[in-house]
């Protein structure tokens with residue numbers, strides 16, 4: 756799926772190498788973690804023990820999110836509507852994506868989040884086009900309602916750490932073109948596998964801690980308005 760229409764061919768104005776910008780959605784491109792806020796609203800604290808299991812590496816983040824979504828009993832429209840209503844684009848995001856488009860670099864969002872909700876946010880905010888690989892919300896009940904499960908994007912692959920068909924690192928390997936410089940943007944445990952393969956990672960929250968612990972090449976992600984200056988400074992030193 757491409758939001759809202761196909762991006763042009765990659766042809767960098769600044770770099771001799773084309774660039775792939777690999778973006779997480781929830782908590783990275785949004786000001787807060789919409790999934791957690793919406794889970795809390797619909798299921799109370801019941802989502803938290805699963806989150807603790809995943810944080811302690813006793814459960815894959817994919818299984819964790821699938822089981823958390825499975826706890827929700829709200830009608831589909833109400834669930835999607837809440838996810839869209841909570842989403843506020845991160846500071847500088849629209850200008851960052853516009854610059855990306857002007858530089859004719861390639862951007863992809865790879866997310867376990869719900870495609871329906873992300874597409875609705877893009878449309879509401881009139882954000883520049885980005886290729887989107889996200890989850891389908893599968894509802895086993897009437898009108899696509901609960902019980903829910905997630906059908907993760909086919910672009911995700913297998914990994915001992917992330918689980919079967921749940922690794923964003925495998926997605927990065929299948930999406931990147933030979934010779935591309937890869938920038939990864941993320942905040943969570945599921946972003947660590949792609950960060951390990953990135954040339955440069957912009958991280959906040961849990962991912963920032965993991966990047967620091969592993970000695971990866973990374974920069975803190977605060978405001979997207981500062982990203983291009985950081986990328987240009989990094990590229991100039993290479």
Ligand SMILES: [Zn+2]
Nearest residue numbers: 914917922948
């Ligand atoms: Zn993985």
